[in-house]
Amino acid sequence: MSVLIYTEFSEGKFKKVALELASYAKKVAESLGTTVTAVTVNAGDVSELGKYGVDKVLKVTDSKLDKFNAKAYADVVKQAAQKEGAKVVILSSTTDSLYLAPIVAVGLDAGYASNVVALPVSTSPFQVKRNAFSSKGFNVTELTSDVKVIALAKNSFGLAEASGAAATEDFAVTLNDADFNIHIQSQEKASGQVSIADAEIVVSGGRGLKGPENWGMIEELASVLGAATACSKPVSDLDWRPHSEHVGQTGKPVASNLYIAVGISGAIQHIAGINASKVKVVINTDPEAPFFKVADYGVVGDAFQVVPELIKKLKEFKANNN
Numbered sequence: 610m611s612v613l614i615y616t617e618f619s620e621g622k623f624k625k626v627a628l629e630l631a632s633y634a635k636k637v638a639e640s641l642g643t644t645v646t647a648v649t650v651n652a653g654d655v656s657e658l659g660k661y662g663v664d665k666v667l668k669v670t671d672s673k674l675d676k677f678n679a680k681a682y683a684d685v686v687k688q689a690a691q692k693e694g695a696k697v698v699i700l701s702s703t704t705d706s707l708y709l710a711p712i713v714a715v716g717l718d719a720g721y722a723s724n725v726v727a728l729p730v731s732t733s734p735f736q737v738k739r740n741a742f743s744s745k746g747f748n749v750t751e752l753t754s755d756v757k758v759i760a761l762a763k764n765s766f767g768l769a770e771a772s773g774a775a776a777t778e779d780f781a782v783t784l785n786d787a788d789f790n791i792h793i794q795s796q797e798k799a800s801g802q803v804s805i806a807d808a809e810i811v812v813s814g815g816r817g818l819k820g821p822e823n824w825g826m827i828e829e830l831a832s833v834l835g836a837a838t839a840c841s842k843p844v845s846d847l848d849w850r851p852h853s854e855h856v857g858q859t860g861k862p863v864a865s866n867l868y869i870a871v872g873i874s875g876a877i878q879h880i881a882g883i884n885a886s887k888v889k890v891v892i893n894t895d896p897e898a899p900f901f902k903v904a905d906y907g908v909v910g911d912a913f914q915v916v917p918e919l920i921k922k923l924k925e926f927k928a929n930n931n
């Protein structure tokens with residue numbers, strides 16, 4: 610009756626969210642007096658999971674699962690949950706897992722709570738705290754079904770190392786041919802950069818930067834901070850930056866530790882996607898820009914003066930502290 614998690618593996622390693630999920634599941638399992646089982650799909654070395662509290666890994670290896678397929682992956686998670694008799698199944702809030710979780714819940718006849726931001730308020734009855742209204746509020750949701758599926762919001766729990774090693778078991782699943790009737794012809798992936806999903810820090814630029822030729826300082830600031838770069842919707846609509854960088858209500862959600870907005874006004878649709886970030890900083894010439902109302906720190910100033918100065922100071926700080 611272990612707690613089951615689905616741990617995403619990409620480009621030769623587990624995603625940070627997978628390790629966060631393991632850390633979280635360990636605590637949930639402890640409060641339920643049980644263990645954590647992780648299911649992996651075409652993962653290589655899985656030993657890292659043991660360091661974050663996973664007791665057992667079910668390794669699924671099948672070339673048909675090389676590319677993400679929500680229905681087939683949901684079937685994998687469902688079969689793993691049934692094998693383990695898991696009453697609590699936990700997924701992350703990546704784009705893939707947000708597709709998966711509801712399908713898993715239907716397959717297991719389970720209640721489903723997304724956007725969970727903390728350890729269960731209570732395990733009997735099973736109640737979880739969730740983000741609501743684009744992270745402007747919280748609610749507590751009670752799941753009364755026998756099996757419960759929850760999705761942990763990104764960067765809401767953090768990593769907690771545990772001592773121990775996970776036992777590994779190869780797990781053969783039965784796949785349904787009907788789930789493979791969509792063929793992906795090609796995939797384009799941004800590589801060599803910090804992804805917005807995994808980033809601890811995000812540096813984001815808006816229309817206040819005037820044009821794509823001015824993004825050098827945003828990239829340099831991101832590079833000094835080890836951050837991902839992002840942008841507002843009009844910036845990607847204007848093709849100043851790729852659509853993969855568009856964040857907000859209609860773009861990617863950001864739940865980083867630090868979000869730096871440069872020349873972004875702070876329209877409600879932008880804030881909706883970045884509100885879950887822990888510390889928000891804005892640099893804007895207009896003191897009336899709405900972003901200042903939600904920011905933790907703000908600089909009223911011209912980005913073309915403030916950002917180069919910030920880069921200079923950060924470089925000095927790093928040089929003096931290395």
Ligand SMILES: Cc1cc2nc3c(=O)[nH]c(=O)nc-3n(C[C@H](O)[C@H](O)[C@H](O)COP(=O)(O)OP(=O)(O)OC[C@H]3O[C@@H](n4cnc5c(N)ncnc54)[C@H](O)[C@@H]3O)c2cc1C
Binds near residue numbers: 815816842913
């Ligand atoms: C249905 C819908 C969905 C949407 N979804 C999204 C979304 O997901 N994400 C999103 O971002 N937007 C979204 N929008 C658009 C949103 O409403 C805003 O129009 C957009 O966020 C504004 O982008 P911006 O802040 O870059 O540009 P602007 O609103 O033009 O703001 C530019 C800012 O830069 C400042 N500035 C100018 N010069 C400088 C300088 N030299 N230094 C510093 N600051 C300077 C200005 O004072 C201003 O505040 C959506 C809109 C709709 C209707």
